[in-house]
Amino acid sequence: MALQATDLGIGDTHVQVLTDNLTRTQIVMYAGASGDYNPLHSDEVYTTQVAGYPSVFAHGMLTMGMTGRALTDWVGIGRLTAYGVRFAKQVWPGDALTATVTVEAIRDSGGTVIADLSVVTCNQHGEEVVRGSASARLDP
Amino acid sequence: MTLYPYMSDEPEEIPMPVxxxxxxxxxxxxxxxxxxxxxxxxxxxxxxxxxxxxxxxxPPTFVQASAQFDPDYLLRPAFDGPWFGSGRDATGVVRDPAQGGGLHAEQHYTYHRPLLAGDVLSAISRDGEQWEKQGRRGGALQFRETITEYRDSSGELVVTARSIGVRTGQVVEQG
Structure with missing residues (x-):
C-alpha cells in the first residue's frame, strides 16, 4: 500500500525493528546474495587473527538494505526516488537494530507529491549505525 | 572515529562497471x-x-549485487590464485599493513524508475569529487566519490549510485 499525501504530516514517524539478534548466518546470506565475499564479514579466523577485529561484522550495505525495508514497508514498493546513508558505526553479530523514519517535508515536484524523509538506524545501545535520507512519491 | 562520525570501518565495496x-x-x-x-x-x-x-x-539497494557480474571483482575468490581469507592458514595473502585500507563511508541512490525482474542493466562508473581531511590519529584521509549509472537495454537511466570511499594512510583502528 502506497501512502497518500493526505495521510502524512511533517514530523510523522515510522519505527521498525529490523532484527533483534543479527546472526552470522544472516551476514553470510548477504555475502552470497550481494557477491561481496570480503572475509571480514564471514571468516572469523581471518577477521580475528589477521585483521585484528573481535569478530566478523556486517556489511554496511546489509544495514543499509535492512533499513531500506523500513522505507518500502512504509511508503510502498516502487515509490522511492532517492535513498542514501552515511555509515556511522559497525554492526556486529548479536546486535539489535531499529530504524526510525521521519517525514521532514512534503513538496510538489512538477505535479508529483514527494515526501522527503530522514532515516536513522540505531543499535541496542542507542548508537546510530547508519543515518541518511530518502524521498518517496506519494499518491495525491 | 569521533572526528569523522560517519566514517565506518567498512571496507570499500564499490562495484566496478559491468x-x-x-x-x-x-x-x-x-x-x-x-x-x-x-x-x-x-x-x-x-x-x-x-x-x-x-x-x-x-529492493532499494539491489544494484549493489552487480558485483556478481563483474568478472574481476576483488572481493570474490578467483577461480585460481590466492585468496586473502583463511584456508590452511589464517590468510592466503600477506598484505602490507602500512598501506592502510579503503572504507565505505557513504552510499546514495537516485531511482529514475522502478527496477524490475526482467530488466537487463549495464553499469558505467566515473570518478566524482575528491577531497582530503586530516585524520584524528594523524595521517591524511582521502575521500573519493564514484558515480555509477545503471541503464537498461534501451539505454534508459534506471538507477544512479553515488558511493563515497575513504582511503587512509595507515591501518584504521576501531572507533
Whole structure:
C-alpha cells in the first residue's frame, strides 16, 4: 500500500525493528546474495587473527538494505526516488537494530507529491549505525 | 572515529562497471531474504504482477549485487590464485599493513524508475569529487566519490549510485 499525501504530516514517524539478534548466518546470506565475499564479514579466523577485529561484522550495505525495508514497508514498493546513508558505526553479530523514519517535508515536484524523509538506524545501545535520507512519491 | 562520525570501518565495496547485469526474480528473492525482508512481492511473481508496478521489484539497494557480474571483482575468490581469507592458514595473502585500507563511508541512490525482474542493466562508473581531511590519529584521509549509472537495454537511466570511499594512510583502528 502506497501512502497518500493526505495521510502524512511533517514530523510523522515510522519505527521498525529490523532484527533483534543479527546472526552470522544472516551476514553470510548477504555475502552470497550481494557477491561481496570480503572475509571480514564471514571468516572469523581471518577477521580475528589477521585483521585484528573481535569478530566478523556486517556489511554496511546489509544495514543499509535492512533499513531500506523500513522505507518500502512504509511508503510502498516502487515509490522511492532517492535513498542514501552515511555509515556511522559497525554492526556486529548479536546486535539489535531499529530504524526510525521521519517525514521532514512534503513538496510538489512538477505535479508529483514527494515526501522527503530522514532515516536513522540505531543499535541496542542507542548508537546510530547508519543515518541518511530518502524521498518517496506519494499518491495525491 | 569521533572526528569523522560517519566514517565506518567498512571496507570499500564499490562495484566496478559491468557490461551485463540481468535482474532476475530468483536473485531478487535471495537478496530480499539476505536483507531479512519478508514482503511477498519479492517472492511471489503472481502477486508482484498484480501489484501497482506490475512485476517483481528490486529492493532499494539491489544494484549493489552487480558485483556478481563483474568478472574481476576483488572481493570474490578467483577461480585460481590466492585468496586473502583463511584456508590452511589464517590468510592466503600477506598484505602490507602500512598501506592502510579503503572504507565505505557513504552510499546514495537516485531511482529514475522502478527496477524490475526482467530488466537487463549495464553499469558505467566515473570518478566524482575528491577531497582530503586530516585524520584524528594523524595521517591524511582521502575521500573519493564514484558515480555509477545503471541503464537498461534501451539505454534508459534506471538507477544512479553515488558511493563515497575513504582511503587512509595507515591501518584504521576501531572507533
Amino acid at each position: 557490461s551485463r547485469f540481468p535482474v532476475e526474480s530468483a536473485h531478487i528473492a535471495m537478496f530480499a531474504r539476505a536483507i531479512a525482508d519478508p514482503n511477498p512481492v519479492y517472492y511471489d511473481p503472481d502477486q508482484a504482477a498484480a501489484s501497482e508496478i506490475g512485476g517483481v521489484p528490486a
